Amino acid sequence: MLSIGDLSKRTGVKVPTIRYYEQMGLIEAAERSEGNQRRYERNDLERLAFIRHARDLGLDIPAIRELIALSQHPDLPCANADRIAADHLTAVREKIEKLKKLEHELERIISHCDGHSIEDCYVIRALSDHGLCEGEH
Amino acid sequence: MLSIGDLSKRTGVKVPTIRYYEQMGLIEAAERSEGNQRRYERNDLERLAFIRHARDLGLDIPAIRELIALSQHPDLPCANADRIAADHLTAVREKIEKLKKLEHELERIISHCDGHSIEDCYVIRALSDHGLCEGEH
């Protein structure tokens, strides 16, 4: 039996976050000691590692909830799980594209600034005048 | 004199967002009509376009506040403005790197799944077992 602190150390998930996941229904409410403290077992460890891993990949809580539900029905086809992952991949790629546009625009603005006074500062001027931008954003 | 709705249409910033920016001190409290409605002028339009542009580039509100303050002192050197932009560029690049790692990991997981049952689903298995991952994340 593990305390919440033990579970935290073993999974790298902070103690308040574990309690938060319980509240969100990602992990079942733990058994309690006589003094009302949470006590965990091996399968809680696995569940929490699963959640942490999914969060590290950027999945949000509703998606994780769905994956957990799916994982408890080994006989079902896995199309839904694949779809969740694929949708997330699409979202990640879209974010990358947006950020790359920002990156290029910022690079361009910064490289155009000669670094003297605010009056001539290209950073400030570019912000004031959208006409100095390339493309729309 | 423009109403807040006019200002909104001309800049593409939503009405409640304009009020929010006023509250945050990014734009000065507007003059009011007899009936207590906000009335704007040309320079408010420019200021709001500046803010919107900076937000589109992903700058946060404290950074924008600082840029506005700088823009009102044309004689100062523009090193601070350049630094704000450069710091932001660094942050954008870091985000891109993180997202690319996620992208590759998700691609790998998805491509390994044969799409049959949950039991064999590589998406679920990869989440359950960190050992199936490449690299750390």
Add this chain to the structure above:
DNA sequence: GATAATTCCTCTAGTGACTAGAGCTACAAG
């Protein structure tokens, strides 16, 4: 000039995924 439709006002609360803190209790080590 009356009425209707639209816009505006303020204020509060909600978003996501936590994080911080207050005030209190339980447990482990010496």
Add this chain to the structure above:
DNA sequence: CTTGTAGCTCTAGTCACTAGAGGAATTATC
């Protein structure tokens, strides 16, 4: 038995808005 650490619950804060309630002002139509 005391002390220190870890645990408990509950509330509120983060960021940049967004949604909605309930009411007042303005504009358009008749």
